[in-house]
Amino acid sequence: MEGARLAKVEVRDRRLRWPIARDFEKRLTGQTVEGLGRRAKYLLADLSSGEVLLMHLGMSGSFRVGKDAAPGVYYHEKSKSTAHDHVVFHMSNGVTVTFNDPRRFGSMRLIKRTKLDAEPLLRGLGPEPLGNAFDAAMLARACAGKKTSLKAALLDQRVVAGLGNIYVCEALYRARLSPKRMASTIADRQAKPNARAAALVEAIKAVLQDAIAAGGSSLRDHRRTDGALGDFQHNFQVYDREGEPCQNCKGRKNTKIRRIVQNGRSTFYCPSCQK
Numbered sequence: 001m002e003g004a005r006l007a008k009v010e011v012r013d014r015r016l017r018w019p020i021a022r023d024f025e026k027r028l029t030g031q032t033v034e035g036l037g038r039r040a041k042y043l044l045a046d047l048s049s050g051e052v053l054l055m056h057l058g059m060s061g062s063f064r065v066g067k068d069a070a071p072g073v074y075y076h077e078k079s080k081s082t083a084h085d086h087v088v089f090h091m092s093n094g095v096t097v098t099f100n101d102p103r104r105f106g107s108m109r110l111i112k113r114t115k116l117d118a119e120p121l122l123r124g125l126g127p128e129p130l131g132n133a134f135d136a137a138m139l140a141r142a143c144a145g146k147k148t149s150l151k152a153a154l155l156d157q158r159v160v161a162g163l164g165n166i167y168v169c170e171a172l173y174r175a176r177l178s179p180k181r182m183a184s185t186i187a188d189r190q191a192k193p194n195a196r197a198a199a200l201v202e203a204i205k206a207v208l209q210d211a212i213a214a215g216g217s218s219l220r221d222h223r224r225t226d227g228a229l230g231d232f233q234h235n236f237q238v239y240d241r242e243g244e245p246c247q248n249c250k251g252r253k254n255t256k257i258r259r260i261v262q263n264g265r266s267t268f269y270c271p272s273c274q275k
């Protein structure tokens, strides 16, 4: 898509999470995609018109890329049913990019680039966990005075963007911090970070880097861009391992991974070594 022009845009079903604007095709057609980016779980395409196409996969959305009507390398088995092809971008270089979404929780909207910072969907998001802005000082500031658990704070997209349940459980385990600990205990009275904040930031970055290197976690239908399954689910140390021995405590204690429910989500942790 990058550097190519949107020669033709087809919307077959406007009923995504929010209805696709009536003038969507008109505003896109003829525009060049100047760059592609990402913010939290939103995909962003910068257009020559000065607008940004903001896309979200929702629960079941995926893109597939074809060239001259043949399946390309980015071809997902799960999106074979063309009945769920809702939006098709025909690019000037012969590539077609098709958005497929059986459950239609995905979304697409156009926003002026100059208004992007004020966009309600993006405005409140915390920093990217792998970016330089996310460090112990920032995390401590965000957690200071918070009357919630550390687990809930890390799932709060205003604290850090894009961390999900699996990676929060794994990061807390690596940092040896209890998910039940009060979020405020990683900061001192002046909201300055303590050793826990530093360990937690390091663990979050490490678990995400490891997961990316393994192609992500395929629990249901996540696929890598080449269609292969991710491998990181085999490296979970606590997530979905209730009743299994803690690998860290093994040899010293016979502690088993425990599952509790926090804010309606499962938490997996070791009650012995996560303090």
Ligand SMILES: [Zn+2]
Binding pocket: 246, 247, 248, 249, 250, 255, 270, 271, 272, 273, 274
């Ligand atoms: Zn343990």
